[in-house]
Amino acid sequence: MTNNLITSIEVEEIIDHLKKNLQFKETCHKILQQRIIQRASEQRNLTVTDHEIQTEADKIRREKRLEKAVDTLAWLNNQLITPDDWESGIRDDLLRHKLSKNLFDQEVKKTFQQNLFNFGQVLLYQIIVPYEKLASEIFYQIEEEEMSFYQAAHLYDVDEKRRLQCGYEGTIYRFKISSELSPMIFAANPGEVIPPFKTEQGYHIIMVEKFIKAQLNEEIYQQIIEKMFDEWLFNELNYLFHNSGEISTHTPAAQQEEQS
Incomplete structure (x- = not known):
């Protein structure tokens, strides 16, 4: 039938x-x-x-x-x-x-x-939480070394996958990062934790691990x-x-x- x-x-x-x-x-x-x-x-x-x-x-x-x-x-x-x-x-x-x-x-x-500028990459970790007060408290505890960035991400991030990976976001091309976040991320130093920043997703706390020079690989x-x-x-x-x-x-x- x-x-x-x-x-x-x-x-x-x-x-x-x-x-x-x-x-x-x-x-x-x-x-x-x-x-x-x-x-x-x-x-x-x-x-x-x-x-x-x-x-x-x-x-x-x-x-x-x-x-x-x-x-x-x-x-x-x-x-x-x-x-x-x-x-x-x-x-x-x-x-x-x-x-x-x-x-x-x-x-x-x-x-x-x-367009070399846009093809640079950054390996970063981030925490996103829904409230400004919580984001500020987390950032303060990380700065004062009361807890590590990775511990905070594992405890508080709104995304389950990032929580399990302790905030690991991966290697991202500059052109894929929003215009809101890109200037702050690429102005940071490796290992630096960027203070809370609000977007539609919530309050971001970002840590840059390293920058990767643009190269014309197969993906690009x-x-x-x-x-x-x-x-x-x-x-x-x-x-x-x-x-x-x-x-x-x-x-x-x-x-x-x-x-x-």
Whole structure:
């Protein structure tokens, strides 16, 4: 009964669902973006080989622990797609990656150098509490060495994960820190505890452990090139709309009616 319900879904029903849930425009944009990628790739003679698709598929299988072919088929069946559908999606992703690298690989280093300031990192700990009086008392006890920063974080932080990690927040890029906190954090000295500071989250007490010089690693490379490619794709899509008039979104049934 369930399989019959699934296989009986019509294209018009899917389109109607997307429209009612305000997802139709977004879906159309994604389809048009893929057309733009395909056209730009053809102009540059960029292709994806069967070997590249197989390599990526094997990587996905390992990540999802799909050790046997039957496991992969069961997973695809659960996603309501065929192996050909899956391979086609992999091909699209790989082509997008190749095109982005073809267009912007030479620009990444230049962009990184121009924005070096924002790619510095800081390893920090912090405590967030809901009340100013409590924050002041905690800061005083840390300053007077009545308790360590780590003890205070373990006792008082509002976030359970940070409490268990004694305030450890991790290594964070400067551009990911709010404009409220960034000036104080990067003006501090390693090991210094910054006095309580209020944001929407509550009252912060922050300790800087160390600063890490900006470097163009794989993570930053991908962030920069993806941002540049997304901006390019957005502009190409706008150009398509402004120069092609209305985009056809007819369903197959509507097209058949028009042809008849």
